[in-house]
Amino acid sequence: MQKRVEFEDFAVITPTADISVERHGGRAKCLQRLIRLEMPVPRTVALSFDAVHQIAAGVMPDKPAILAAFEEGALLSVRPSSEDQDWGGPGAILNIGMNDARHARLIDEIGEAPANTIYRRFVQAFAIDVARLDPDMFEASGSDAHTLRAALDAYEDEMDEPFPQDPARQLGEVLRSMARAWEGTTARLLRQAKGAPADAGLGLVVQQMALGLGPEESGSGVIKFIDRVTGLPQVTGRYLSQSQGRAALTHGDGVFYLTRDERGASLQDHCPEIYAELLKWGEVSRRRLREEMEIEFTIAGGQLAILDAVRVPRSSRAAVRVAVSLAEDSIIPREEALSRIEPRALTELLHSQVNPDGLRDVFARGIAASPGAATGKIVFSSAAAQASAARGEACILVRRETTPEDIRGMHAASAVLTERGGMTSHAAVIARGLGLPCVVGVSDLVLRWRDKSLRVPDGRVFHEGDVITIDGTNGEAIAGEVEMLPPALDDAYRALLGWAEEVCDIGVRANADTPADAGTARDFGADGIGLCRTEHMFFDDGRLTVMREMIFAKTLDDRAAALEQLLPMQREDFTRLFQIMSGQPVCIRLFDPPLHEFLPHSREGLRELAEALDMPLSDVTRRVEALAEFNPMLGMRGVRLGITVPEIYEMQARAIFEATIEASKTGEAVVPEIMIPLVSAKREVELVKTRIDGVAAAVRTEQGVDFDFRLGVMVETPRAALRAGEIAQHSAFLSFGTNDLTQMTYGLSRDDAGRFMGAYVQQEVYPEDPFHTLDVDGVGELLLIGAERGRRASPNMTLSVCGEHGGNPESIAFCRQAGFDYVSCSPFRVPVARLAAAHLALGVKQRRKTYY
């Protein structure tokens, strides 16, 4: 079928051979590098992608010529060599060339038991992986002649011919079976899922084996020079005397551990010269391959052979440590250290994590909505969470779904688990903002509020107070405590982020609502606060009551009195924020949510409220009902509230200005930024601006102190984007709130989208969840229109994006290209955003992981 193309059948890998990753795969290329470094690599032959493709199509290379490249009678291994280490490939096959004659010779050389073992294993591997016989028939192990014989007989019975004795035929069939395995549908789908292109090729490497069995010290092992979790220098690995290949390493007998410890004999003690040689090759590969490598080796008759080396698989924190360490040792430039870290990988460093090497008793799985892990006692209500926090006990808040009333409970909890919701549900969004581990959408839980119990899929029932662990990184709920790794904001992390900041050409601010958030933002190196939502401040216990009094005020005087009580609290909030951010910009969004979010909806809550306000229950109920809305997202909130109940914004502006004066006394001068939410018309901005300017003038006069401030607009309705030109006339800045803008552009409520978003993304109706990845085509066009019109009207306009998308590398690329000044995202995403921005500034392309 296929037209035969010209290609070199195979190449012996020498320092000067023409070997490339693109034609022979990463393993072949890596082996050439090891050879160039003069490591003791056994003779190796590489078959190109083309060659393997031809083999799969039935066109064999010149087998005798390949065999001729090796020592007469050598045993051979064949291993896959794809372009990317992650794409997998068929398993290695060892001991090719083994036959009755070689078996007899081997008995003389290394004794009968090892010779039997090697032959039996080869027969078994060949039968199962090459001849595709039933594995059940070839499962016996043992080193006696009888077991070997049984394997050979089984093969002969099934295949109706004796086990092939010709090494060339053996090699040919191994090569064909591996080539065809690569082209199978399942293998193709699996590697495509990992990002491989449809036509990804497979190379194969044929290597002469160094036998790890025999009279002198012989064995096989792997060695690496860092800890895979921490990245700190540490020799780890395994060595097993009288063994060959990786499979044997799990075997318990005759072990030599690699390094000296309490467990007994080690390679380090037993063969110090070979151990020292391994350390030398480790250092050489670090310096010359500029990577931490894991080396696979064999000792044959006291001689070290290095069979292969791959980049050490590692945790994100280890990756950071290694990259920084290589840069600090001047092995790679800083820019390369930056480019080696995938921005999203940083998230792992910012939170405690479940130790991937530990045991875990997972009782439910859901959507990994906010990364990190935490352990605590189950609570089923926000009140219980607060009580628990007051007792100093860590707790996990378990809810059907969360609502704004749960904010305080979420602040008090160590992690959150909800039955409903998706990546963009209230629980998920708030948890990410708070840096709280969170798993949502665990739909097979049965939550019984009455008897405070949680029935999980395997039938177990958990009660309030039972200890569980939430792994928000992997979307798992785990019974009891598990071994944890603490966050890794260590020197390596700090060095990397410092270098990122130096090359960044777009600012990264944090969304921070509380002093705690602000502290996190500062610790994570934010350039200021891009979005301080003020409404969360009113959910505190003492304030909520006053807030409700304000809502229920019958006269303007009553309302003023309630706001008078809130003023010093808000002033204190802002003063602390300004102090923590010491001179960095703080952008405060004026009150945004509908008032009914502050009111209870349960009968009990209404009754308590009626008592607190000394009003008849029926009045309170009617008032609460009257404030209810069909579509709160599109209702009486944001600037609409600011215009119809202007006293709220006036109180907030006063609090901001008084805090500005207060904070400027002890620290750097503060220039607060005030942001108006949900604007859809220029006149809204004019009206608010007039009142806020009035408050500023009053405060300046009262206190006899001058101060500056900037007033701007949160662009979150499509209309505000379209009318940015005229809105810009009254705005020092425009900050695009992409959460709401996405909701309105799609006509899609974040809270309600969960029900079908999964199906939508699966059917590719949307390529991605637009609340997760900025919709460049639709929402993005509105951003560009708004930015362009805003800038045209007011060239010094500050432009930014706040909201979930702000921390997203793809969104940052978009904003950078559109000339935005900064992005703002949750504090826990600041490092990711910063590194992503650095990558963009450096022009880093998504790096393909290779073997070295």
Add this chain to the structure above:
Amino acid sequence: MQKRVEFEDFAVITPTADISVERHGGRAKCLQRLIRLEMPVPRTVALSFDAVHQIAAGVMPDKPAILAAFEEGALLSVRPSSEDQDWGGPGAILNIGMNDARHARLIDEIGEAPANTIYRRFVQAFAIDVARLDPDMFEASGSDAHTLRAALDAYEDEMDEPFPQDPARQLGEVLRSMARAWEGTTARLLRQAKGAPADAGLGLVVQQMALGLGPEESGSGVIKFIDRVTGLPQVTGRYLSQSQGRAALTHGDGVFYLTRDERGASLQDHCPEIYAELLKWGEVSRRRLREEMEIEFTIAGGQLAILDAVRVPRSSRAAVRVAVSLAEDSIIPREEALSRIEPRALTELLHSQVNPDGLRDVFARGIAASPGAATGKIVFSSAAAQASAARGEACILVRRETTPEDIRGMHAASAVLTERGGMTSHAAVIARGLGLPCVVGVSDLVLRWRDKSLRVPDGRVFHEGDVITIDGTNGEAIAGEVEMLPPALDDAYRALLGWAEEVCDIGVRANADTPADAGTARDFGADGIGLCRTEHMFFDDGRLTVMREMIFAKTLDDRAAALEQLLPMQREDFTRLFQIMSGQPVCIRLFDPPLHEFLPHSREGLRELAEALDMPLSDVTRRVEALAEFNPMLGMRGVRLGITVPEIYEMQARAIFEATIEASKTGEAVVPEIMIPLVSAKREVELVKTRIDGVAAAVRTEQGVDFDFRLGVMVETPRAALRAGEIAQHSAFLSFGTNDLTQMTYGLSRDDAGRFMGAYVQQEVYPEDPFHTLDVDGVGELLLIGAERGRRASPNMTLSVCGEHGGNPESIAFCRQAGFDYVSCSPFRVPVARLAAAHLALGVKQRRKTYY
């Protein structure tokens, strides 16, 4: 202060004098026209706007010269002459020139009593309107010498000088006082509210008086030649013997009625020649002034004098009748007849109206949400409304607010009254669609559901069954029955609409959901159905239960079984629609609302549902709760439902296609248009299109009949407008749903906007309610973007607007300019839209109402 500009002080109105509306006002110009027609108009002088403005500034014209224009010793009147009849002006002042000497002469001429009356009235008018003395001091009436003396004395006491005897001084002061009154702040604000520009000028006309008192037949009156309500030819007016001026006409004594009737003596009987002369002048003015005029006249000593004439104020139906009649008599061209009718005025013709001349006992006022009037018995629930309709009794549905569950009740009611809501509330929108009189937002009602009573502001209490009338044109709720005028879809109306259709260059379709709507649409001359919402069809009693079974189906088979039951009902719906519209296009929107709209929310409703479905109440409750949404507007509805529960659209498509075949058998071939709602991404259209094409193919095969159909998209998310280019690739048409598009562009829920829309429009945050008047700047830009991109991708694309804005003249202008093919609006707005479109095609500018 003011620089004196050159101007002619005054002009005697002659056929050739240089008199214009723009310089002298409408009354002056009209008088010149009467003079040109050779009517017996007493000598008249016009003062220009400039002159009057100078007078107000203190610069007097040459008074003796003005006086010299009249007969020696004549009495004069001064009347205002502004550019527009509606702008008002100071009241007329009569009998200038009256003094002791003239009084003495007048006693000889016409007797003492009339002479006393004339003098006393002049003194009183001068004292109050010119000298600005306390009116209480000049309220005495009577024709004796004592009363006259008292008035003269009171004047002298207050002014410290005798009543001015010099006619020149009298005239000067009258002119100054009238000029200044016009420039006063209150007068200015009042006329600006009626659309007058800030610098609107006032002219004055000074006319020699014909005294309606004296020995021979003397008196004054007004006459017009049509009925002001119907516009039909009918002589009406008043005549009072021995009187002068309009004021006297309310007086009961000595009345001659104008025409012969049972009430006694009439001008027609008493002075047939003069009556005939009046009829002649009426006919002359109709032919030559091309208008129906109301003529003010005086009979002095048996001689007819015509003092003034104005355009007859008239109802909308009278306006249509007059315009059509003038055109049919070839007095004006048809285009002018069209241009004379303000499109919105047609609404009045389509509904019954409360007779403006009748008595009305108004018990509450609210927002006039849907025009027309109806009388019926109060009902407080939709169930009661349906029961009432079943008994054949008209009823008025009174609710706090309506919800989709009230649709059936609204269909059954004759009118709707709600305590809450605004122009865009559910009740208002649906009522306008149904052509049902509706008053909303009557917030001072106290509705007690338990004892089924309604307490109104004046303390009265109405109960279920009490008869009331709703005047949706004026926003009034009226106790009992009142005199009604029936709709006026008469020959004049039909003629006008026919002429409009001839000149229209943009189509007008109707939004019609039911056969009844479709009938109305056809009667009102729609070009087809632009939006048939299918969801209302499922609220019928029998269907709702099946619908709920479909929602609660546990298996696909159960769901299919429920849809199988709905299929013949839908097929029947569509067949009837197609038959009624007999070949005109019908655009059917696929199912749109969230499923939870079909579920009960009350405890009772849930219990009934559980029984009907034979499910535990707890299961039903949980399921209903699970379907609830935070923002239903932005939730699981429209195409999202179509993709996640594709069986619904498949059933609907099948019903449409089977109905198409059915209806085409007996009538013209039907080419149904199928519209997908709430699209935000191209792929949504692709997925639905694939399924619907599949259904079409299946139906064609099953029935062995071919048919055509057109699939299109309802553009109602901003994203759909932005991505119209790619959406157009799969769409035969794009119809912009401006209701939802406005909601999403502003981030504003129509149902929740009522709470602040009033304040917003008042403070000019929005120039208009954007749900009422298309927001050209924001939503309009999205329309233009969508239209342009859609047409570029597919030049033969049909473009339209459906939704409330469709019938709005401003929106039609916008759509026409943007090259849209048609607009679609509620059937009751089709005539308005058609006439507005005709105006646009004719280039008619909003016409200023003048005196003639």
